[in-house]
Amino acid sequence: MCGRARCTLAPDAVGAACGFGDCQLRLIDHDRYRPSYNVSPGAYFPVVHYEAKDDGEALPVVQAMKWGLVPSFTKKNEKPDHYRMFNARSETVREKTSFSRLLPAKRCLVSVEGFYEWKKDGSKKQPYYIHFQDERPLVFACLYDSWQDAEGDTLFTFTILTTRVSKRLEWLHDRMPVILASDDATKAWLELGCSLDDVFRKFVQPYEGPNLVWYPVTSAMGKPSFNGPDCIKEIKQQKVNDISRFFKRKPQESNPNAATGQDPEREVCDRPRDVKKTKATASQS
DNA sequence: CCAGACGTTGTT
DNA sequence: GTCTGG
DNA sequence: CCAGACGTTGTT
DNA sequence: GTCTGG
Numbered sequence A: 001m002c003g004r005a006r007c008t009l010a011p012d013a014v015g016a017a018c019g020f021g022d023c024q025l026r027l028i029d030h031d032r033y034r035p036s037y038n039v040s041p042g043a044y045f046p047v048v049h050y051e052a053k054d055d056g057e058a059l060p061v062v063q064a065m066k067w068g069l070v071p072s073f074t075k076k077n078e079k080p081d082h083y084r085m086f087n088a089r090s091e092t093v094r095e096k097t098s099f100s101r102l103l104p105a106k107r108c109l110v111s112v113e114g115f116y117e118w119k120k121d122g123s124k125k126q127p128y129y130i131h132f133q134d135e136r137p138l139v140f141a142c143l144y145d146s147w148q149d150a151e152g153d154t155l156f157t158f159t160i161l162t163t164r165v166s167k168r169l170e171w172l173h174d175r176m177p178v179i180l181a182s183d184d185a186t187k188a189w190l191e192l193g194c195s196l197d198d199v200f201r202k203f204v205q206p207y208e209g210p211n212l213v214w215y216p217v218t219s220a221m222g223k224p225s226f227n228g229p230d231c232i233k234e235i236k237q238q239k240v241n242d243i244s245r246f247f248k249r250k251p252q253e254s255n256p257n258a259a260t261g262q263d264p265e266r267e268v269c270d271r272p273r274d275v276k277k278t279k280a281t282a283s284q285s
Numbered sequence B, D: 001c002c003a004g005a006c007g008t009t010g011t012t
Numbered sequence C, E: 001g002t003c004t005g006g
Helices: A011-017 A183-191 A196-202 A239-246
Strands: A005-007 A026-028 A036-039 A044-052 A058-067 A087-089 A107-112 A114-121 A124-132 A138-148 A154-164 A175-177 A212-216
Touching (some): A005 A107, A011 A058, A011 A107, A044 A183, A107 A183, A138 A175, A183 A196
Parallel strands (some): A058 A154
Antiparallel strands (some): A005 A036, A005 A114, A044 A058, A044 A107, A124 A212, A138 A154
């Protein structure tokens, strides 16, 4: 889960989403970040974390890092593979040596407008765009690391924690990213005020809120080179899907919208078609 | 002790 | 770096 | 994650 | 099916 996303956020929006709306965060390597409607591992994202200073102080910064963890112990001559560790299972992240070593001091936050997930229907694949209804950015719990290449250049990379899927999204997939949807949650992940056990029990959980919504988008965005606002433009459902549904052996049992008669594949209807800001009723979870 | 691995996804 | 396997 | 390629021989 | 490239 979570191998593609939209991130066109400006640094101030990233800071605000991560709970630093009241201060100007220092930017590191920000020129490397290219806002995009279709980002995959290997691309730079604006990442929020605490930078340890020499005097012991730790100040929050927005640093451009590549999606797809390249651990510090990677061989210098090795070619970085950003697709090997772009996700980390939250259920096992404390046991896995590659990730557990990062938990004490390499936690970070990544903010995006939304992410993509492909619904598999036989041989057909239909991508969906998943986002907050009020267009508030999502914040993912992440871990980062740095690696020195053969030339001595330092590469900063991160991985997104995943968890089992929420009830509302289980018709689509069985995994989802760990979404930190409150300032308490982002602060707990970044600052670790309480114990790791507490953080995992309280905040590293599937996001179940009803304001996380979705709609189908063009399959053209499956091509990583396809970019622009058309990636998140809602499309009408294909007839092919209706036909394949007719021939399905079993009906969809775990569909939370079945009782309401709502089509789970077109969950959100009343959203603006473009990127303009709207006066949405902001709801917090 | 040293050597070697260190991951997630989905699909079957 | 740190854990597992031999 | 998805998309796209996936091969050898001989001859010029 | 399976590997590579983005």
